[in-house]
Amino acid sequence: MSSAAKNRTISGITLGAVVASALLLTFALHRLxxxxxxxxxxxxxxxxxxLFQAHDEEQRLVLDVYGWNxxxxxxxxxxxxxxxxxxxxxxxxxxxxxxxxxxLSDAKEEAVIKSARAHLMAFDEALQVALRQKSAxxxxxxxxLRTDVSKLKAAATRVFLAERDNIGRQxxxxxxxxxxxIVAVFLIFGCGSFIAARLLASLRGAARAxxxxxxxxxxxxxxxxxxxxxxxxxxxxxRCTHWNSVMGEMFPAPCGSDVIGRLIKDAYRLPGxxxxxxxxxxxxxGQSLHMPAHPIPTGDRYVEKFTYPVRSGQxxxxxxxxxxxxxxxxxxxxxxVEHRDQLETTVKERTxxxxxxxxxxxxxxxxxxxxxxxxSHQFRTPLSIVDSSAQRMIRRGKDMSEDxxxxxxxxxxxxxxxxxxxxxxTLNATKLDAGEIDFAPRRCDLGKLIFEACERQKETTPDxxxxxxxxxxxxxxxxDPLLIDQVIANLLSNAVKYSSSPDPIEIAAEVxxxxxxxxxSDHGVGIPDDEHDKLFERFFRARNAVGIEGTGIGLHxxxxxxxxxxxxxxxxxxxxxxxxxxxxxxxxxxxxx
Amino acid sequence: MKQSxxxxxxxNLGRMLRRLVIMLPMLLAxxxxxxxxxxxPTGPVLLTITGKLGRTNHENExxxxxxxxxxxxxxxxxxxxxxxxGKKLFEGVLLADLLDLVGVGDAQTFRAIALNExxxxxxxxxxxxxxxxxxxxxDGKPLTxxxxxxxxxxxxxxxxxxxxxxxxxARWAWQLLRIEVR
Numbered sequence: 001m002s003s004a005a006k007n008r009t010i011s012g013i014t015l016g017a018v019v020a021s022a023l024l025l026t027f028a029l030h031r032l033x034x035x036x037x038x039x040x041x042x043x044x045x046x047x048x049x050x051l052f053q054a055h056d057e058e059q060r061l062v063l064d065v066y067g068w069n070x071x072x073x074x075x076x077x078x079x080x081x082x083x084x085x086x087x088x089x090x091x092x093x094x095x096x097x098x099x100x101x102x103x104l105s106d107a108k109e110e111a112v113i114k115s116a117r118a119h120l121m122a123f124d125e126a127l128q129v130a131l132r133q134k135s136a137x138x139x140x141x142x143x144x145l146r147t148d149v150s151k152l153k154a155a156a157t158r159v160f161l162a163e164r165d166n167i168g169r170q171x172x173x174x175x176x177x178x179x180x181x182i183v184a185v186f187l188i189f190g191c192g193s194f195i196a197a198r199l200l201a202s203l204r205g206a207a208r209a210x211x212x213x214x215x216x217x218x219x220x221x222x223x224x225x226x227x228x229x230x231x232x233x234x235x236x237x238x239r240c241t242h243w244n245s246v247m248g249e250m251f252p253a254p255c256g257s258d259v260i261g262r263l264i265k266d267a268y269r270l271p272g273x274x275x276x277x278x279x280x281x282x283x284x285x286g287q288s289l290h291m292p293a294h295p296i297p298t299g300d301r302y303v304e305k306f307t308y309p310v311r312s313g314q315x316x317x318x319x320x321x322x323x324x325x326x327x328x329x330x331x332x333x334x335x336x337v338e339h340r341d342q343l344e345t346t347v348k349e350r351t352x353x354x355x356x357x358x359x360x361x362x363x364x365x366x367x368x369x370x371x372x373x374x375x376s377h378q379f380r381t382p383l384s385i386v387d388s389s390a391q392r393m394i395r396r397g398k399d400m401s402e403d404x405x406x407x408x409x410x411x412x413x414x415x416x417x418x419x420x421x422x423x424x425x426t427l428n429a430t431k432l433d434a435g436e437i438d439f440a441p442r443r444c445d446l447g448k449l450i451f452e453a454c455e456r457q458k459e460t461t462p463d464x465x466x467x468x469x470x471x472x473x474x475x476x477x478x479x480d481p482l483l484i485d486q487v488i489a490n491l492l493s494n495a496v497k498y499s500s501s502p503d504p505i506e507i508a509a510e511v512x513x514x515x516x517x518x519x520x521s522d523h524g525v526g527i528p529d530d531e532h533d534k535l536f537e538r539f540f541r542a543r544n545a546v547g548i549e550g551t552g553i554g555l556h557x558x559x560x561x562x563x564x565x566x567x568x569x570x571x572x573x574x575x576x577x578x579x580x581x582x583x584x585x586x587x588x589x590x591x592x593x
Numbered sequence: 594m595k596q597s598x599x600x601x602x603x604x605n606l607g608r609m610l611r612r613l614v615i616m617l618p619m620l621l622a623x624x625x626x627x628x629x630x631x632x633x634p635t636g637p638v639l640l641t642i643t644g645k646l647g648r649t650n651h652e653n654e655x656x657x658x659x660x661x662x663x664x665x666x667x668x669x670x671x672x673x674x675x676x677x678x679g680k681k682l683f684e685g686v687l688l689a690d691l692l693d694l695v696g697v698g699d700a701q702t703f704r705a706i707a708l709n710e711x712x713x714x715x716x717x718x719x720x721x722x723x724x725x726x727x728x729x730x731x732d733g734k735p736l737t738x739x740x741x742x743x744x745x746x747x748x749x750x751x752x753x754x755x756x757x758x759x760x761x762x763a764r765w766a767w768q769l770l771r772i773e774v775r
Contacts (some may be wrong), residue, residue: 046759057709086738087709090768093740098676 014198017191024191029182031177035383038170042161043103048156050100051109054091055152058116061088065127065137073134085120085127092117107162112148112155119144124327159525230323232264235312238280240264250323251296251301276321283307283319293330302330370539374552379420379550384416389415392432416546422551429538429553439480439564446477446484450518451506453488463501469508477516479585483561487569490554491581497548499524501576515567523578527571535571558583594697631695634658639743640727644703644774647696655695660745662686662729665694670726672751675762676741683728683747689721692774700774705766707747708738715764717774723756727769741767 023486036377064084068077095104096113104110123141128138167523215349224231234240243259247353251268253259259267270277279289291305306322393400447470454466495505499522510517525544527535534540536559539552558581559569567585574580631650638657643654648654665686673680692703697717704714728747728773729736736742746766747758 053709083708087768090741091709094676098674099680100676101678395665467723 010198014195017194017198021188021191021195024184024188028181028188035174035177038173038582041286043099044107044159044166047095047100047103047107048159048163050091050095051152051156051159054088054095054113054116055149057084057088057091058120058145058152059149060084062142062149065142065145067131069136078131078134081127082131089117089120089124092120102475106534107159109155109159112151116148117151119148131442170439191492192342225321228325230325231320231321232259233318233320234264234280235318236316238263238265238284238286240267240278242320247323250301250325279305279307279321283309284316286316293326296328300325301325367529367538370537370541370552374539378447378549378551381417382418385415386412418549425551425553425557429557432557433538437483437564439483441478441480441565443476443478444481444484445475446479446516446518447473447509449481449485450488453492454507455483456489457492457496461496464496464587465502465504467504467506469506471509472511473509473516474587477587479565480561483564484583484585487561487583488520489557490558491569491583494554494581495520495522495524495579497550498522498545503578511587514586516587518583519580519582521574521578521580523576526573526577526579529573532573536569596715601771631655631659631762634644636660639767640769642691642695642772642774644772645698646774647698648694659729662727662744665690668726669747670724670728670747671745671748674747674750674765674766677731680751681731682733683726683745684730685726685728685744685747688727688746691727692717692721692751694722697774702775704771704773704775706771706773707765707766708768709769711766713766713767720764723753725764738768744769 061081061084062367064081068081071077092113093099096110098150104113123145126137126141129135138190147540221244224244225246226242228246230250231242231244232240232247233242240259240262243257245257248257248259253267254269255262255267264270264280265272265274265277268276275291279291284290287307288309289305289307291302293302295302302325304324304326306324308320309316310318310320382588387414393405393408396404428437450470451468454468458464458466492505492507499505503523506519508519508521510519528542528544531540531542535542536555537552539551540554540556541552555569555571561582562569566584567583570582570584572580572582612712631648634652636655638658639662640657641654642657644657646653648655662685662723667684668687670681670683671680697703700717702714702716703720704712706712714767726749728745729743731740731745736745741761746769747763750756
């Protein structure tokens with residue numbers, strides 16, 4: 001038999017014992033109450049006493065009558081006899097009324113009393129006459145009374161015997177009821193013993209279960225306390241059922257450590273809609289939640305929260321909330337992120353540096369290529385002139401006329417002058433780039449400076465025309481006249497080189513609030529669109545400049561000088577062809593400002 | 594009381610005048626002072642009270658005739674009894690009133706003795722508490738010696754279940770002759 005079935009059987013037997021006890025008790029009580037009611041009734045004894053009294057008074061009356069007949073018949077005697085007569089009658093009266101009367105009729109002894117009463121009333125008439133006349137009472141009238149005395153005695157005897165039988169029967173009944181009650185009591189005692197034994201067994205079982213429960217609770221408390229996490233468990237009402245000290249240290253409750261058994265929202269005084277309450281609600285709805293690391297409001301700690309519903313079978317009976325202090329891990333991670341960011345920044349910087357270096361390197365290589373190309377082109381022509389003149393002079397020897405020698409020497413000198421200029425302009429540019437040129441601005445007449453530059457250019461190229469328009473120029477301009485002269489000369493020589501006669505070179509000055517613009521325009525080859533940007537680089541020669549003498553340094557130097565003045569040189573390609581270069585320098589007042 | 598007196602007058606018209614003459618000073622005396630002695634009975638003595646009494650009228654006893662008892666406040670009890678059939682109306686003097694009249698002091702019990710030598714002892718306090726009445730009339734008729742008279746100690750048995758008991762019923766002494774207080 002399985003343990004559950006056994007338990008059911010034992011429970012059934014116990015219930016049966018309880019019901020049987022109740023039934024037996026009811027039965028026994030019912031029998032006892034019945035007997036008690038029977039005890040209360042029964043007037044046999046009283047009837048016997050009353051009959052005895054009636055018999056006694058009647059006998060006394062008879063005796064008193066004898067006394068009267070044989071005595072002096074005084075008034076007191078008459079009174080005594082009258083009283084005795086009254087007493088005898090009253091005794092018959094008592095026995096024939098009320099409960100005694102009913103008992104008498106039950107005992108079927110009414111006839112005796114009735115006849116005794118009739119005799120007594122008949123005797124009363126004779127007695128009253130005798131008492132009045134103080135005469136003797138006739139013997140004959142006494143006979144009835146004497147018979148009645150015997151009859152009353154016999155009736156009393158019968159009542160006595162009947163009562164004895166009655167009492168005997170009653171005793172038998174009581175005895176049987178008593179035995180029934182005793183048996184019932186024994187049975188009740190048996191059932192009671194069984195119930196008591198069951199009670200003791202269940203108490204022992206309950207104590208064992210409680211012990212086991214306590215052990216379980218102690219063990220789970222040990223587990224809770226040994227956990228490094230804060231743990232709080234709650235039932236479906238949100239009432240705390242478990243709680244560990246780590247939780248107390250992490251989140252001290254306003255009510256101290258007395259949290260278990262209280263509503264969590266009361267114990268921690270959480271306002272409605274608090275994140276913990278929402279988590280508890282969702283957990284009781286069956287969700288397992290995880291809240292990633294976040295700072296707690298009261299300090300510099302970081303925690304993670306986990307919740308899990310607690311189930312008993314299919315139903316959710318509560319939930320458990322873990323709070324884990326992840327400050328160290330979190331800070332370590334944060335530090336790691338910071339390091340990574342720093343590293344990325346450093347890598348970016350390094351990459352930029354590298355890129356810059358690479359660019360610089362590329363530029364240098366370009367520069368070098370430009371220089372080499374410039375040198376190969378620009379130095380080759382004068383050198384070949386020098387070489388061919390020298391070869392001719394060697395071949396001709398003494399045949400060469402003085403004029404021819406002079407002409408050849410003149411060509412050689414021109415070539416050397418050209419080379420010298422190339423070298424000096426290259427050096428100038430290097431000096432400029434190295435910052436070794438002195439910048440000494442002073443007040444000077446820019447218009448005059450431009451005119452002189454044009455004149456110098458006319459000496460070299462007398463066939464070119466210059467149209468000069470400088471009306472707007474102020475009288476004095478603050479600049480370094482030597483350097484600005486170099487810029488103007490550069491721009492003029494460029495205009496001459498890249499255009500041809502009879503197109504004029506136009507020079508114009510425009511002035512606005514801050515700037516002085518000097519425009520030098522020609523109607524020559526112009527600048528290819530895609531080479532605008534490179535125009536001002538060192539050693540750059542536009543592709544349509546092949547065959548024209550130049551180092552590619554002039555514009556670079558011009559821009560550098562303009563920039564030293566706080567201005568710039570820019571190039572335009574006007575619609576009608578040719579090119580326009582604009583020197584822009586600040587006005588004196590603007591410079592002063 | 595008025596009714597009982599009226600009945601009595603109607604019953605015995607011949608003695609009416611003499612009764613009035615006797616009653617007049619008695620009524621006056623009853624309304625007067627406690628210190629005065631009890632009046633002396635003129636008719637046959639119905640009841641004798643003995644014991645340590647405050648007031649007496651015959652050799653340390655208080656004796657009462659019918660008129661003296663009739664002069665005391667009359668009370669009624671309607672009850673059934675184990676010795677009669679159906680409900681009966683009893684009229685008479687409260688035992689409490691009578692004992693007050695004679696002054697029983699600190700006596701605890703009284704012994705009731707009947708014409709047929711029946712004796713029963715009753716605690717005075719219980720008898721007074723239960724409203725013992727010295728009944729002299731039943732259903733308007735005077736009790737005679739032939740039917741438990743002339744005096745029958747009765748109790749309001751129907752209205753008090755605690756006295757509906759055979760042992761208490763023994764205190765219903767009829768044909769009362771003497772009361773001994775002690």
